[in-house]
Amino acid sequence: MKYLHIAVGIIRDAQQRIFLTQRSADSHMANKWEFAGGKLESGETAEQALKRELNEEVGIDAISFLPFMTIEHQFDDRHVTIDFFIVEEWLGEPYGREGQPQRWVAQSELVAEEFPPANAEVIARLKASA
Ligand SMILES: Nc1nc2c([nH]c(=O)n2[C@H]2C[C@H](O)[C@@H](COP(=O)(O)OP(=O)(O)OP(=O)(O)O)O2)c(=O)[nH]1
Numbered sequence: 001m002k003y004l005h006i007a008v009g010i011i012r013d014a015q016q017r018i019f020l021t022q023r024s025a026d027s028h029m030a031n032k033w034e035f036a037g038g039k040l041e042s043g044e045t046a047e048q049a050l051k052r053e054l055n056e057e058v059g060i061d062a063i064s065f066l067p068f069m070t071i072e073h074q075f076d077d078r079h080v081t082i083d084f085f086i087v088e089e090w091l092g093e094p095y096g097r098e099g100q101p102q103r104w105v106a107q108s109e110l111v112a113e114e115f116p117p118a119n120a121e122v123i124a125r126l127k128a129s130a
C-alpha cells in the first residue's frame with residue numbers, strides 16, 4: 001500500500017468563485033476535477049508543498065491561506081492524507097500551467113461527483129457555508 005501526503009489549495013476569489021483544474025486522462029482519478037496541489041516532497045511541510053504546487057500547476061504565488069480540513073481516504077491502491085487550504089490572496093492569475101483544462105465555479109454550485117471521492121466532505125462543507 002502506498003501512503004501519500006497531499007497539500008491542495010481551494011483558490012477562492014472575492015465573488016466566492018473557486019478555481020478548478022481537470023486531472024489528466026492518464027493519472028490516478030483521471031479526468032476528475034480537482035483543487036490544484038500534490039504530494040509533499042521529503043522534508044517539506046504541507047504549507048511549503050502547497051506554495052510549490054500552486055506555482056507549478058496553476059502559476060500563482062500564494063500570499064495567504066488558511067487550513068480548511070484534513071481528510072484521510074483509502075483508495076483501492078493507496079491511502080491519502082489530504083490537507084486542504086483556503087487560498088484567498090495570491091499574485092498572478094491562476095491558469096492550467098501544465099495544459100490542464102480549468103474553470104471557475106461558484107462555491108454554491110460545486111458538484112461532488114466531479115471530484116475524487118476523497119473530496120466529498122470538503123465539497124459538502126463548502127456548499128453548506130456558501
Ligand atoms: N491535487 C489534488 N489531488 C487530489 C484531490 N482529491 C484527491 O483525492 N486527490 C488525490 C489524487 C492523487 O492520488 C493525489 C494527488 O496527487 P497528484 O497526482 O496531484 O500529485 P502531484 O501533483 O505531486 O503529481 P505527480 O508529481 O505525481 O505527477 O491526491 C484534489 O482535490 N486535488
Ligand SMILES: [Mg+2]
Pocket residue numbers: 036037038039057
Ligand atoms: Mg497534482
